[in-house]
Amino acid sequence: MAAENLLKSWNDTPTRQEIVDFVQSVSTEASAGFAAPAERVAVFDNDGTLWSEKPIPIQLDFTLFRMAELAGRDRSLRHRQPYKAAVERDYRWLGDAVVKHYHGDDARLRLLKAAVESAFEGMSVEEFGAEVLGWLGTASHPVLRRSYSSCGFVPMVELLRYLEANGFTTYIASGGDRDFMRPFAGTLYGIPPERVIGSALGLDFDARGADTQLMYKSEIEFFDDGPQKPVRIWSRVGRRPLVAVGNSNGDVPMLRFTRMGERGALRLLVLHDDGEREFAYTAGAEDALTRAKTDGWTVISVKDDWGTVFADR
Amino acid sequence: MAAENLLKSWNDTPTRQEIVDFVQSVSTEASAGFAAPAERVAVFDNDGTLWSEKPIPIQLDFTLFRMAELAGRDRSLRHRQPYKAAVERDYRWLGDAVVKHYHGDDARLRLLKAAVESAFEGMSVEEFGAEVLGWLGTASHPVLRRSYSSCGFVPMVELLRYLEANGFTTYIASGGDRDFMRPFAGTLYGIPPERVIGSALGLDFDARGADTQLMYKSEIEFFDDGPQKPVRIWSRVGRRPLVAVGNSNGDVPMLRFTRMGERGALRLLVLHDDGEREFAYTAGAEDALTRAKTDGWTVISVKDDWGTVFADR
Numbered sequence: 041m042a043a044e045n046l047l048k049s050w051n052d053t054p055t056r057q058e059i060v061d062f063v064q065s066v067s068t069e070a071s072a073g074f075a076a077p078a079e080r081v082a083v084f085d086n087d088g089t090l091w092s093e094k095p096i097p098i099q100l101d102f103t104l105f106r107m108a109e110l111a112g113r114d115r116s117l118r119h120r121q122p123y124k125a126a127v128e129r130d131y132r133w134l135g136d137a138v139v140k141h142y143h144g145d146d147a148r149l150r151l152l153k154a155a156v157e158s159a160f161e162g163m164s165v166e167e168f169g170a171e172v173l174g175w176l177g178t179a180s181h182p183v184l185r186r187s188y189s190s191c192g193f194v195p196m197v198e199l200l201r202y203l204e205a206n207g208f209t210t211y212i213a214s215g216g217d218r219d220f221m222r223p224f225a226g227t228l229y230g231i232p233p234e235r236v237i238g239s240a241l242g243l244d245f246d247a248r249g250a251d252t253q254l255m256y257k258s259e260i261e262f263f264d265d266g267p268q269k270p271v272r273i274w275s276r277v278g279r280r281p282l283v284a285v286g287n288s289n290g291d292v293p294m295l296r297f298t299r300m301g302e303r304g305a306l307r308l309l310v311l312h313d314d315g316e317r318e319f320a321y322t323a324g325a326e327d328a329l330t331r332a333k334t335d336g337w338t339v340i341s342v343k344d345d346w347g348t349v350f351a352d353r
Numbered sequence: 354m355a356a357e358n359l360l361k362s363w364n365d366t367p368t369r370q371e372i373v374d375f376v377q378s379v380s381t382e383a384s385a386g387f388a389a390p391a392e393r394v395a396v397f398d399n400d401g402t403l404w405s406e407k408p409i410p411i412q413l414d415f416t417l418f419r420m421a422e423l424a425g426r427d428r429s430l431r432h433r434q435p436y437k438a439a440v441e442r443d444y445r446w447l448g449d450a451v452v453k454h455y456h457g458d459d460a461r462l463r464l465l466k467a468a469v470e471s472a473f474e475g476m477s478v479e480e481f482g483a484e485v486l487g488w489l490g491t492a493s494h495p496v497l498r499r500s501y502s503s504c505g506f507v508p509m510v511e512l513l514r515y516l517e518a519n520g521f522t523t524y525i526a527s528g529g530d531r532d533f534m535r536p537f538a539g540t541l542y543g544i545p546p547e548r549v550i551g552s553a554l555g556l557d558f559d560a561r562g563a564d565t566q567l568m569y570k571s572e573i574e575f576f577d578d579g580p581q582k583p584v585r586i587w588s589r590v591g592r593r594p595l596v597a598v599g600n601s602n603g604d605v606p607m608l609r610f611t612r613m614g615e616r617g618a619l620r621l622l623v624l625h626d627d628g629e630r631e632f633a634y635t636a637g638a639e640d641a642l643t644r645a646k647t648d649g650w651t652v653i654s655v656k657d658d659w660g661t662v663f664a665d666r
Contacts, residue, residue, distance in 0.1 A: 078545065165587060209547075218588070218591075219591075222591050232391065232591075233590065233591025233592060234522075234589065234590045234591055234592070236591065240588060243584045243587065243588075244580075244584075245580035245581075245583045245584060245606055245610070247580070247606060247609060250612075251612065252583065252606070252609045252610050252612070254583060254584065254587050254610075267557075267558035267560070268558075270558045270565065270567060271556045271557075271558055271567060274478060274556065274567050275531070275553060275556075276547065276589060277546065277547045278531075278532070278535045278545075278546025278547055278549065279546060279547070293558055293560060293565070296560060296565045297558070297565050297567075299563075299564065299565070
């Protein structure tokens, strides 16, 4: 099944054609680029690739209410970052932390990470999942004025289904927290929990009760960004991807990892150039855009390649 | 599809009946124990559960030739453990290391782990996979006198297929090295690499060449045994298992993790009681056997429940 009709929110541009040509070549037995179904692995970054990441990654907003709550209990936290930003809902401080990280300055991200790490200490994985779903059911995007659960990019969800219809196994491979994404990845993207790869907090097995529990520790196990992305993909999948989709410098190692010897690969980079329908920025994506040019990656222009960005509310 | 005929190497015993009853209850929509297909997750230990682990875990034999090779290059290693045992093929020293570990004495296992950790430093994941396959194609079991690739338990492979025929997704969840098992898990057990959970060496992303590589570091990332097993299962699967199969004390946390509230679960423990066809031992399984009694786990007797143990050579 070619199933190009699944890509109906994509404009008829060279970008769309490159995607269709690659997928047809990979899934046509007579083609030189043919790959067995087991080899057809596609990995998608989440923030900025499957859904909007501006003004701050959506996950940060989830931790904000938690941090504000903690600052409510312990007043001394109110004058310390990032709790101060959480209480004041200072999106600029928080958003800049991520941009600075992509520019090599991790000072703010370290403060954030420490707060994120300790925010859920002693909570079980199942309790955490319920918290995420409860919050996502009520929270909305501060700029786009739509529920967070409708901030997914419709053309990307179509691309997931198009690849699957052509024998691909799809994965999310994100710098975001694995267990934060899992509860909604099924509803938003059609991706089950075992195919969600992301950052992780450490876990302790609590065997004291008859019902054993997995509880979050106050430390991160790994931050799944940059050179960690290929490591986490290998750990989870045990194969190199044939298709990788990202949007920032942190995705460069993942996109480069798709390539193996003479074998073809599809490397897609989302360019956020549509300030009207979404956001227009290249901060944090400079290296990725340069490499897209030198290495011949396919750049997806939100403005030109996507007929629709978001689903109707 | 009930598909009990897939269990043809199992004798018609109460054990087999308990398995069939549970699987039918879980996969019958009208049943009180019904679970949606997505919830049907089954995890299998490998050493001593899917294949023989005596006199030493098969993976250790793979590292022996590598350690002996390293000792050949550096003569000072020949008088130090575990290189001495590797050169002399001293299975007793090595086998005792594992038994001592299950009894809480990790001194030998630490020596072994350090040697295992450094044995493949600087090798890429793809090179390592090719090494494993090459070795497995020639190596044979020192006691059973059959190729290692025919040391899998036929009734367990049938159980994997039976569960899959009833909507289960099957995983290996082993203390053995994830990347050691992956190359042969497809041929021996019908399990693809993304469903192999195990211990892991640390990995470095090497982006210096045009072809990027993942290289093993000289340190273990995690040892997937005991309380780590539920942690690694959650990390990979994102669900609690409904079926867990093990054979030793290191499997107790995994077996206990299957249980959640009032929901039913099938917990199977392999008892190695057939010195004629395989091995007879309970060392390292004492706690598990005790808990099987108190918690009502199903014990599989190799002697009584299995009509066939190994495939014809």
